[in-house]
Amino acid sequence: MLVGAVVLPLTACDLLPQSPPVTPPAPTADELLVDRVVSAVRRARDLAAAVPGAQSLADVHDAHLAALGAPAPTGSPSASPSGAPVVPTPTATALHASEVALEATLTDAADRAGDGALARLLASMAASIAQHVAVLPARKATR
Amino acid sequence: MTTTVTPLQTALAAEHAAVYVYGVLGGRASRTGATDLSRAVRSAYESHRARRDRLQALIADAGEEPVGPAPAYATPRRIDTPAGIRRAALELERSCQETYAWVVSQTHDGARSWAVDALKDGAVRGLTFRGTPETFPGIRELTDHSKGLDTRP
Numbered sequence: 291m292l293v294g295a296v297v298l299p300l301t302a303c304d305l306l307p308q309s310p311p312v313t314p315p316a317p318t319a320d321e322l323l324v325d326r327v328v329s330a331v332r333r334a335r336d337l338a339a340a341v342p343g344a345q346s347l348a349d350v351h352d353a354h355l356a357a358l359g360a361p362a363p364t365g366s367p368s369a370s371p372s373g374a375p376v377v378p379t380p381t382a383t384a385l386h387a388s389e390v391a392l393e394a395t396l397t398d399a400a401d402r403a404g405d406g407a408l409a410r411l412l413a414s415m416a417a418s419i420a421q422h423v424a425v426l427p428a429r430k431a432t433r
Numbered sequence: 434m435t436t437t438v439t440p441l442q443t444a445l446a447a448e449h450a451a452v453y454v455y456g457v458l459g460g461r462a463s464r465t466g467a468t469d470l471s472r473a474v475r476s477a478y479e480s481h482r483a484r485r486d487r488l489q490a491l492i493a494d495a496g497e498e499p500v501g502p503a504p505a506y507a508t509p510r511r512i513d514t515p516a517g518i519r520r521a522a523l524e525l526e527r528s529c530q531e532t533y534a535w536v537v538s539q540t541h542d543g544a545r546s547w548a549v550d551a552l553k554d555g556a557v558r559g560l561t562f563r564g565t566p567e568t569f570p571g572i573r574e575l576t577d578h579s580k581g582l583d584t585r586p
Contacts, residue, residue, distance in 0.1 A: 421566035
């Protein structure tokens with residue numbers, strides 16, 4: 291019975307006239323925009339997570355990713371397999387540069403979003419990062 | 434054009450209120466002798482006045498009559514102390530941030546870019562009265578998503 295149940299559908303499929311392959315719809319401009327933003331936030335999140343004392347900033351990035359429907363993967367993203375070269379700890383200056391770049395990315399994305407609600411969310415995220423950049427030690431040191 | 438101007442009119446109404454309230458807070462702050470607070474309130478007042486003037490120009494350039502200020506505004510309560518003034522200023526900044534976040538959702542192109550900038554500017558200015566960054570400035574309903582990162586007073 292089981293064999294027949296498996297074979298029959300296959301046979302039936304072979305008999306069907308050729309139907310066009312089912313292709314997923316092309317992503318919308320906003321979906322592509324969100325993909326780019328998620329990648330940028332994840333990069334900034336990984337760097338912040340590797341900087342001593344910047345875990346709270348990594349947590350903010352996690353909250354932003356969750357709001358975009360892309361929760362951060364669990365575990366340390368920067369963990370390297372045994373025997374791999376040790377990646378140097380990013381500096382506060384690198385963190386500052388990363389956050390400034392992310393703020394610019396979010397601002398640009400907010401400007402470009404087609405959906406108003408998405409634009410509002412991205413603008414709020416940009417404002418949050420602007421706040422965090424304003425209180426980062428690297429910025430204070432350069433004043 | 435009206436679809437863009439209407440949100441800007443809402444933002445202008447918010448800025449009229451902000452200019453008025455900061456005027457009141459400035460007078461109270463100067464009486465407390467807290468010079469840093471007085472300076473912060475004055476700076477915020479000037480920033481909002483500049484935003485108001487720019488909004489008036491944007492709306493006029495679009496061929497519409499900018500809304501005027503209301504005859505009077507509710508004055509915040511318990512603003513006799515520096516802490517009370519800070520609290521009132523922070524609440525005012527948050528209100529403006531929510532307005533600008535909404536304007537972002539209702540506009541496109543140059544008007545939206547301007548609103549995004551105003552939201553970011555207000556969020557950073559709010560640090561003067563709050564001290565710590567937020568996770569979703571201007572979006573009150575998302576505060577719960579911050580998992581305790583925000584510590585709203």
